[in-house]
Amino acid sequence: xxxxxxxxxxxxxxxxxxxxxxxxxxxxxxxxxxxxxxxxxxxxxxxxxxxxxxxxxxxxxxxxxxxxxxxxxxxxxxxxxxxxxxxxxxxxxxxxxxxxxxxxxxxxxxxxxxxxxxxxxxxxxxxxxxxxxxxxxxxxxxxxxxxxxxxxxxxxxxxxxxxxxxxxxxxxxxxxxxxxxxxxxxxxxxxxxxxxxxxxxxxxxxxxxxxxxxxxxxxxxxxxxxxxxxxxxxxxxxxxxxxxxxxxxxxxxxxxxxxxxxxxxxxxxxxxxxxxxxxxxxxxxxxxxxxxxxxxxxxxxxxxxxxxxxxxxxxxxxxxxxxxxxxxxxxxxxxxxxxxxxxxxxxxxxxxxxxxxxxxxxxxxxxxxxxxxxxxxxxxxxxxxxxxxxxxxxxxxxxxxxxxxxxxxxxxxxxxxxxxxxxxxxxxxxxxxxxxxxxxxxxxxxxxxxxxxxxxxxxxxxxxxxxxxxxxxxxxxxxxx
Amino acid sequence: xxxxxxxxxxxxxxxxxxxxxxxxxxxxxxxxxxxxxxxxxxxxxxxxxxxxxxxxxxxxxxxxxxxxxxxxxxxxxxxxxxxxxxxxxxxxxxxxxxxxxxxxxxxxxxxxxxxxxxxxxxxxxxxxxxxxxxxxxxxxxxxxxxxxxxxxxxxxxxxxxxxxxxxxxxxxxxxxxxxxxxxxxxxxxxxxxxxxxxxxxxxxxxxxxxxxxxxxxxxxxxxxxxxxxxxxxxxxxxxxxxxxxxxxxxxxxxxxxxxxxxxxxxxxxxxxxxxxxxxxxxxxxxxxxxxxxxxxxxxxxxxxxxxxxxxxxxxxxxxxxxxxxxxxxxxxxxxxxxxxxxxxxxxxxxxxxxxxxxxxxxxxxxxxxxxxxxxxxxxxxxxxxxxxxxxxxxxxxxxxxxxxxxxxxxxxxxxxxxxxxxxxxxxxxxxxxxxxxxxxxxxxxxxxxxxxxxxxxxxxxxxxxxxxxxxxxxxxxxxxxxx
Numbered sequence: 018x019x020x021x022x023x024x025x026x027x028x029x030x031x032x033x034x035x036x037x038x039x040x041x042x043x044x045x046x047x048x049x050x051x052x053x054x055x056x057x058x059x060x061x062x063x064x065x066x067x068x069x070x071x072x073x074x075x076x077x078x079x080x081x082x083x084x085x086x087x088x089x090x091x092x093x094x095x096x097x098x099x100x101x102x103x104x105x106x107x108x109x110x111x112x113x114x115x116x117x118x119x120x121x122x123x124x125x126x127x128x129x130x131x132x133x134x135x136x137x138x139x140x141x142x143x144x145x146x147x148x149x150x151x152x153x154x155x156x157x158x159x160x161x162x163x164x165x166x167x168x169x170x171x172x173x174x175x176x177x178x179x180x181x182x183x184x185x186x187x188x189x190x191x192x193x194x195x196x197x198x199x200x201x202x203x204x205x206x207x208x209x210x211x212x213x214x215x216x217x218x219x220x221x222x223x224x225x226x227x228x229x230x231x232x233x234x235x236x237x238x239x240x241x242x243x244x245x246x247x248x249x250x251x252x253x254x255x256x257x258x259x260x261x262x263x264x265x266x267x268x269x270x271x272x273x274x275x276x277x278x279x280x281x282x283x284x285x286x287x288x289x290x291x292x293x294x295x296x297x298x299x300x301x302x303x304x305x306x307x308x309x310x311x312x313x314x315x316x317x318x319x320x321x322x323x324x325x326x327x328x329x330x331x332x333x334x335x336x337x338x339x340x341x342x343x344x345x346x347x348x349x350x351x352x353x354x355x356x357x358x359x360x361x362x363x364x365x366x367x368x369x370x371x372x373x374x375x376x377x378x379x380x381x382x383x384x385x386x387x388x389x390x391x392x393x394x395x396x397x398x399x400x401x402x403x404x405x406x407x408x409x410x411x412x413x414x415x416x417x418x419x420x421x422x423x424x425x426x427x428x429x430x431x432x433x434x435x436x437x438x439x440x441x442x443x444x445x446x447x448x449x450x451x452x453x454x455x456x457x458x459x460x461x462x463x464x465x466x467x468x469x470x471x472x473x474x475x476x477x478x479x480x481x482x483x484x485x486x487x488x489x490x491x492x493x494x495x496x497x498x
Numbered sequence: 499x500x501x502x503x504x505x506x507x508x509x510x511x512x513x514x515x516x517x518x519x520x521x522x523x524x525x526x527x528x529x530x531x532x533x534x535x536x537x538x539x540x541x542x543x544x545x546x547x548x549x550x551x552x553x554x555x556x557x558x559x560x561x562x563x564x565x566x567x568x569x570x571x572x573x574x575x576x577x578x579x580x581x582x583x584x585x586x587x588x589x590x591x592x593x594x595x596x597x598x599x600x601x602x603x604x605x606x607x608x609x610x611x612x613x614x615x616x617x618x619x620x621x622x623x624x625x626x627x628x629x630x631x632x633x634x635x636x637x638x639x640x641x642x643x644x645x646x647x648x649x650x651x652x653x654x655x656x657x658x659x660x661x662x663x664x665x666x667x668x669x670x671x672x673x674x675x676x677x678x679x680x681x682x683x684x685x686x687x688x689x690x691x692x693x694x695x696x697x698x699x700x701x702x703x704x705x706x707x708x709x710x711x712x713x714x715x716x717x718x719x720x721x722x723x724x725x726x727x728x729x730x731x732x733x734x735x736x737x738x739x740x741x742x743x744x745x746x747x748x749x750x751x752x753x754x755x756x757x758x759x760x761x762x763x764x765x766x767x768x769x770x771x772x773x774x775x776x777x778x779x780x781x782x783x784x785x786x787x788x789x790x791x792x793x794x795x796x797x798x799x800x801x802x803x804x805x806x807x808x809x810x811x812x813x814x815x816x817x818x819x820x821x822x823x824x825x826x827x828x829x830x831x832x833x834x835x836x837x838x839x840x841x842x843x844x845x846x847x848x849x850x851x852x853x854x855x856x857x858x859x860x861x862x863x864x865x866x867x868x869x870x871x872x873x874x875x876x877x878x879x880x881x882x883x884x885x886x887x888x889x890x891x892x893x894x895x896x897x898x899x900x901x902x903x904x905x906x907x908x909x910x911x912x913x914x915x916x917x918x919x920x921x922x923x924x925x926x927x928x929x930x931x932x933x934x935x936x937x938x939x940x941x942x943x944x945x946x947x948x949x950x951x952x953x954x955x956x957x958x959x960x961x962x963x964x965x966x967x968x969x970x971x972x973x974x975x976x977x978x979x980x981x
Contacts, residue, residue, distance in 0.1 A: 056598055060818045062591070063578045063600060063697040065732050095814050097861070099838055106817020159822070288861035290870060293704035293811055295733050 018256065019220040022248050023228075024183045025175035027212040028190055029168050030200040031144065032075045038143050038167035039066030039109060046206050050149070050160035058165045060104030065294050068093075072167040073298060075199040076116045076141050077308045079169060082197055082315055083136050085120025089300045093141075097288045102146035102159050110170075112289045115140035116298065117169075122193065123317055124185040125335040134186050135174030142168050169199070175214065175225065180244035184237050187211055188339065192316055196341045204235045211240055215247045216261070226251070227261040231268050231275055243268035247275045319344055327357035336365060342380045353390025356397060363389060367410055384413045392420035405429050405481050432483045435491065441483065442491055445474050456496055471496065499524050500660045501977070504717040507663060508565045511558065518558075518568025522551035522612050525570050529614065529661050532981065536637050538646075538656035540575045541583050542615040550612040557610060565720045565744070567610030572665045574653050575616035576623060577603050577708070578697040586699050587631035588621045590819050590826045590845035600697025601729050602666060602708050609724040614662055618652030621847045622816065623668060623701040625649050626676055626919045627909065630849045635906055638681060639978040640944055644903040647677030647919075653711050654681040659981040664712035664721050668698060670705045671804055672898075672923025675935035678711055679898035679947020682937045684964060684974060685711040686718045687923075689954045690930035691736035693722075694729030700815040702808035703734075705927040714974055715936065715964035719743035722957060738955055746958040747965040752786035754963065757891030761797045766900045766918065771946050774939035775897050778948045778967065782895075785966055792887045792894065796879045797925060801917060803880070804924045806860045806873035812850075813857030819845065852913065881929040888953045893963055897922055898935040898947035926951055934960040937973035945973075 037044055040057035057064045080087045094112040117139035123131050144166040149158035171190065177183045191209060194200035201208050216228035231247055234240050246268070251261050265284070266275040291297075314322070316338045323334035323344075337347045343364070350360040368389065372382060392409055395401050401409060401424060412423040424430055432438055446453050449471070456467045475488050499521060502510065510516055526544055533539050547570070554568035573579060576586045578596035585591045599607070607613070621630040628636040628651025638646040639659035646655040650667030654677035657665050667674040669687035678685025686709045693708045700706060710721030723744065728737040758779065763772055779789055821827035821841025828844055831837035846854070860869035887894060899919055909916040926933035931951055938948035952959045968974050 059823060061578075061597065061824075062584070062586075062594070062699040062818065063576075063596070063598075063695075065696055065734075067731060067733050097814050097817060097858075099817065099820060101820075101822050101834065104818060104823060106820060107814050286863045288814070288858060288863075288866075290810060290814070290861050290866070293702075293734075294700075 020217045020252055021220045021222075022178055022180075023175045023216045023218065023225055024177040024180070024244060025214040025228075026173045026177070026183060026186060027214070028171045028173075028187065029210045029212075030171065030194050031208040032072055032167040032169055032199050033201055034069055034071045034075065034167050036069060037165035038069050038072045038141065040165050042165065044166050048162055050158065051162060054146075054161040054164060058104065058161050060106075066109060066292075068295060068298065069167065072141055073116065073300070074308055075167075075197070076139065076169050077300060077305065078197050078312060079139060079171075079194065079199060080117035080120065081305070081309050081312060082193060083117075083120035083122050085136060085139070086118035087300055087305060088114055088116045088118055089305075090114060090297055091116040091300070092297045093292045093295045094289045095292045098285045100145065101157060102148045102161070102164070104146065104161060104164055108143060108145060109292055109295070110142035111140035114297075116300075122186065122189055124182065124189045125332070126185065127181065129332045132182065134176045137172045137174050139169055139171040142170060144168050175216075180241045180248070183213065183244055184241045187240055188237060189316065192339050192341070196313055196315055198313075204237075207235060210235050213240060213244050213247070215244055215251070217248060217251045217255070227263050229261065229264045229266050229275070231266050232278065234268055239268060239270055242270070242273055243275060246273050250275065313341070327351065327361070329357065329361055333361050333365065337361060340379070342378065346379050346382070346386045349386035350390045350393065353387065354393035354397065356393060359393050359396065360390070363393065363410075367407065371410075371414055383416065384410065388413045388419055395420050395424060399431055399433060399484060400424060401429055401431050402481065402485055404476075405431065408481075429482060432479055433487060435487060438479075438483050438487050438491055439495075441478055442475055442488070442495055445471065445478050446495060449474060453496065468493070468496070500528055502663060503714050504565070504569055504663045504712060504720050505714070507569055508720070511568045512563065518551040518554040518570070518612060519548065521568070522547050522570050522614070525614060525662050529656075532659060532661060533656070535642060536639060536655045536659055536661075537634050538618055538636050538652040538659070538661065539572070539615045540585055540587060540618050540631075540633050540652070543579075543582060543613055546582070547612050547614045550607070554610045554612060562610075564610055566606065566724050568612060569610070569664070569720075570612045570614050570662050571606070571721070572614045572617045572653065572656060572662055573603055574619050574650050574665065574667050576619065576668060576699040577666060578699065579603055579613070579616065582616065584616070584699065585632070586622045587619045587633055588846065588850070589632045592632065592826065594825050596697070598697060601694035601731065602725050603697065605727070606666070606721075606724045611724065617650070617656055617665055620649035620651065620673075620849070622699070622812070622850050623649040623670055623673055623706075624812070624849050624853055626672065626916050627904070627906070628652065628655075628677070629906065629910065630847055632847060637906070638903050639981045640681065641903065643905055644944065645680070645906050647680035647899075647903060649673040649677075650685075650711060651677050654678060654683055654685070657681070657683055657711055657713065658978060660977060664710060664717050666708060666721075666725070667711045668701075668706055668708050669923075669927065670701050670707075670808060671927050672920040674709045674711055675898050675923050675933055675947070675949060676920060678935045679949070680903040680945060682945035682973065682976060682978075683711055683713055684715050684718050684934065684936045684968075685709065686722060686934045686957065686960065687926060687932060688722065688726065688957050689736075689932045690927075691734050692738075692932070692955065692957065693725045694727070694732045694735045696729055696731040700811075702811040703815060704811060705804075705808060707927070715934070715961045715968055716744070716747060718934070719747060719961045719965075722961075726957075741958050743958050743961055746962050749962050750786060751782065751963060751966050754782070754787040754893065755891040756782060756787050756789045757792035757887055757894045758789060759792050759794045759797065759887070759894060759896060761794050762896040762922065766921065767897060768901050768941065770941040771897045771900070771902070774941070774946045775895070775948055778938045779895060781967060781970055782963070785970065790891055792891060794880075794883045794887060794925070796876065796883050799876045800880055800925045800928060801921060803873040803876035804920070804928060805856070805917060806869045807877065807928075809853040809857030810860045810870050811857065813854045813861065816846070816850070816854055821845070849913070877928045880925055884925070884929050884931060884951075892952070893959060894951040896949055898949040899923075902941045902944035902946055922949055930954070932957045932960055934964055936964040936967060937976075938971075939973055
C-alpha cells in the first residue's frame with residue numbers, strides 16, 4: 018500500500034517583550050526560581066491581568082508578515098485546568114476570536130520548488146510555570162518565573178506531506194519570527210516549541226486518517242525524527258491490521274520512539290469562556306498601518322531581491338535569505354567585495370562548513386563579514402588564488418588577523434611576474450625532462466591529461482602562489498614550443 | 499458619639515470637638531462589648547485602627563482637611579488588606595494574610611480613614627443571608643433571630659448596630675443593597691467599572707462591584723468619593739471623571755421622572771412592602787417627581803441567567819484555591835489529585851461547592867451554548883430593557899427585596915428560596931447599572947428598603963434622590979433597640 022503522510026504543526030513562540038503578557042514582571046530566562054513572579058503571576062487572590070500592548074503589536078506584526086486576516090475584535094478566554102505550575106487554575110488564551118486569522122507561509126523544498134503552507138490561526142496566550150522534579154527528594158518544586166510569559170501559538174493547516182517539509186516549515190517560521198524580532202528562536206531554552214499532528218492515509222484517499230499529536234518537540238532534528246518514527250509506527254500498526262487511536266504522544270530521543278501520553282477520552286474539558294477580567298481587544302486601522310510600517314524586508318522579498326539584484330539561483334537566494342543574520346552577513350560581504358556570486362559561494366560553502374564544524378551561529382562567526390569581504394577583494398585583484406584563499410580563510414578562522422595581514426605574514430602573495438613564473442617553469446620542465454619528452458610525443462587527447470601533471474608540479478614548486486592563469490598560459494607555450 | 503453619621507463626624511473632627519483617636523477607642527470598645535451578639539466582625543484590627551487614628555489626628559493638626567480624614571470604617575473581608583487576614587469568610591483562606599492592599603482599601607486609607615476591622619460575610623460572597631460564613635452566621639440587630647441579609651451581612655449589621663458609621667461592601671447580585679434593606683441602611687452599588695476591583699477577591703468578575711454602606715445617602719456620597727475612580731490595575735475599570743457626589747445631593751427633584759416597573763408587583767412580593775414602596779413614591783411626588791409605569795419584560799429571566807453566569811465565573815475564579823500556594827491544604831495528601839480534592843473539599847463550604855459544580859457544568863463541552871451563551875443573550879435583553887426604560891425615565895424605583903429579613907435557618911433547606919430574594923437586585927448587576935437601596939419603613943419591626951436604579955455613571959442622581967427623600971422622612975434615623 019502506498020501511504021500519504023499528512024502533517025500539521027502547532028508552534029509556540031515565546032515573544033521577546035520586556036515584561037510579561039499580563040503583568041509588569043521581567044521575562045529574562047534563567048533567573049533564580051520565583052524571583053520574576055509578581056502578585057499577578059503568583060495568582061494571588063484579588064489580582065487582575067492587564068494586557069501588554071507590546072505583545073499585541075508583535076502578534077499583529079506576525080499576522081501582517083504572513084498575509085493573514087487580523088482579528089480586529091479579538092477576545093481572551095480562560096482555559097481551565099488544574100496543574101501545580103498553573104497558578105490561577107486557568108490559562109489566559111484565545112479561543113473563538115484569535116488575534117491572527119488565516120494566512121500562509123512559503124517554504125522552499127529540497128528540489129528548489131516553493132510550496133505554500135496555510136496558517137489556520139495564531140493566538141496570544143500566557144505560558145505556565147515550571148515543575149522541578151529533581152532536587153526535592155520526593156517533592157516537586159514550582160518555579161513561576163515563566164508563568165505569564167507571552168506566547169504566540171501558530172497553528173498550521175495539515176498541508177505538509179513529509180517530515181522534511183515539516184522541518185522546512187518550522188525553519189521558515191523560525192527564520193520569520195527572528196526576522197520580525199518577536200522571538201529569539203532559542204529552541205534549547207524553549208523559546209520555540211512544536212507540537213506535531215501526524216496522520217497517514219492511502220494515497221488518493223480524500224479523508225484524513227486519525228491523527229496523533231506529538232507534544233513539545235524542541236529541535237529541528239527531533240522534529241524530523243519524531244515525525245518519521247510516528248509515521249512508521251502508524252504504517253506498521255495499520256498494515257498489521259490495527260487502528261490508529263487519536264492520542265497525545267511524547268517523543269523520546271533516546272529510543273527514537275513516540276509513546277502514548279493520553280487518549281482523546283482522557284483529554285481535559287477546558288471549559289473555555291471569555292475572560293471577564295479582560296475587555297475585547299479592538300485593533301484599529303491606524304494601529305495596523307503603523308505596525309505595517311515597522312515590518313522589515315521578509316524572507317520571500319529578500320529571496321526575490323537576491324535573485325534579481327545579484328543574479329543568484331533560487332536555491333542560493335533561499336538559503337541566504339533564510340535567516341536575517343545570514344542575509345545581513347552576505348550583503349555586507351557583497352558590499353565590500355562587489356562580487357555577489359563569489360560572496361554567496363564563500364558564505365554558503367566555506368563559512369557554512371566552518372560554522373557547522375564549530376557548532377556556532379553566523380552571528381558568532383569567528384570570521385567577520387569585513388574579513389571575508391576583504392579576502393574576496395584579494396581574490397578578485399589576483400593577489401591570491403582561490404586555493405590560497407582557503408589557507409587565508411583558515412588563518413582568519415584561527416584569529417591570525419585580516420586577509421592582508423595573513424597574506425603578508427605568510428608570504429602568500431600570488432606571483433604574477435611572468436619573468437619569475439617563466440624561470441620557475443623552466444626549472445620544473447628541466448627537472449621533468451622525461452615527461453616533457455613523452456608529452457611532446459603524445460597525441461592531443463593524451464596531452465590534455467598530461468598537462469595537468471605539469472600544472473601540479475608548477476603550483477607545488479611555487480607553493481601555490483603562482484597565478485594559475487599565467488602558469489597555464491606560459492606552460493602551454495613552453496611545452497608546445 | 500456612636501450615633502453620629504460620617505458627615506457629623508467630619509464636622510466634629512473639623513471643629514475639634516473630639517479626636518479621631520477618641521472616637522476610634524469609643525467604637526472599638528463598643529465592638530468589644532456588643533459584637534459578640536452580632537458576630538459582624540471576623541477580625542478587629544485594634545492596633546492598626548489606633549495607629550491610623552493617631553496618624554489622621556496628626557495630619558489634621560498639620561493643617562490637612564478632608565471629609566474622611568479620621569473617619570472610622572471597616573472592610574468586608576474580601577478586600578485584601580496587607581498583613582491582615584483576608585478570609586472571604588472561608589476555611590480556605592482562614593490562614594491567608596494578603597501581601598497587598600486592595601485599591602479600595604488603599605484609596606480610603608490615603609483619604610485618612612481608620613480601619614476598625616474586617617467584616618463577616620457569606621463565604622466568598624455567595625449567599626443572601628450571611629449564614630454560609632465559616633465564622634458563623636451574622637445576626638440582624640433589628641431582631642437577633644433574623645438574618646441581616648448577605649453577602650455583605652457583617653458590614654450591614656455592624657453599621658446598623660452603630661458599631662461604626664460606615665463600611666465597604668461588594669455587590670454581585672444584590673450583596674450591598676439587600677442587606678442594606680434588611681438592616682435599615684443606605685447602600686450603593688456603583689456602575690460596573692466605577693470602582694476598582696483590584697484586590698477584591700473575585701466571586702463573579704463581570705458582576706462584582708464594590709460600594710459603600712452607611713446610614714444616609716450623604717454618608718454614601720462621602721465614601722463613594724473615596725472609592726471611585728479609574729485604576730490601571732483593573733482593565734474593566736472605566737476612565738470616566740468622578741463628580742463631586744456631595745455637591746449634587748441638594749439638587750431639586752422637580753420634574754424628576756420616576757419609572758415604576760409593573761413586573762415588580764408580582765405574586766412573590768410581600769404586600770406590606772408593596773405598600774411602603776408606593777408610600778415612598780408619594781413622598782417623592784411631593785418633592786416634585788413625576789411617576790410613570792414602565793415595563794421590564796425580561797425581568798423573570800434574570801435569576802436563571804444570573805445563576806448560570808455567576809457560578810460559571812466563580813468556578814474558574816475559585817480554581818486558584820488548590821492547596822498549592824496559599825490557603826488551606828489538607829493533611830497528608832497521598833498524591834496531587836488527593837491534594838486537590840481534599841483541600842478543596844475540606845476548605846470550601848457547601849454553598850461554594852454547589853456553585854462551583856453548577857458553574858463547571860454550565861461551561862462544560864456540549865452545555866456551553868445551551869447555558870452560558872444563552873444566559874449571556876438574556877443578559878443583553880435585560881440591558882436593552884433598561885436602555886428602553888431610561889429613554890423615558892430618569893430613575894427606576896421599586897422594592898429592594900420581596901420580603902423583610904427572615905429567621906436564621908428558615909431557608910437553609912431550599913437554596914432556590916434564598917436565590918429568589920435577589921429578584922429585584924440582580925438585574926442591575928447583569929446590566930452593569932448603578933443601584934441604591936434606602937430605608938423606607940418597617941414591616942412588623944423589620945426594616946424595608948426601596949431600590950433606585952439609574953443609567954450608567956448616574957450614582958450622583960441616585961444619591962440626590964435618596965438624600966432628598968431622607969430630608970422628608972426619618973426611617974433612616976431609626977436605630978435598633980439595644981444598640
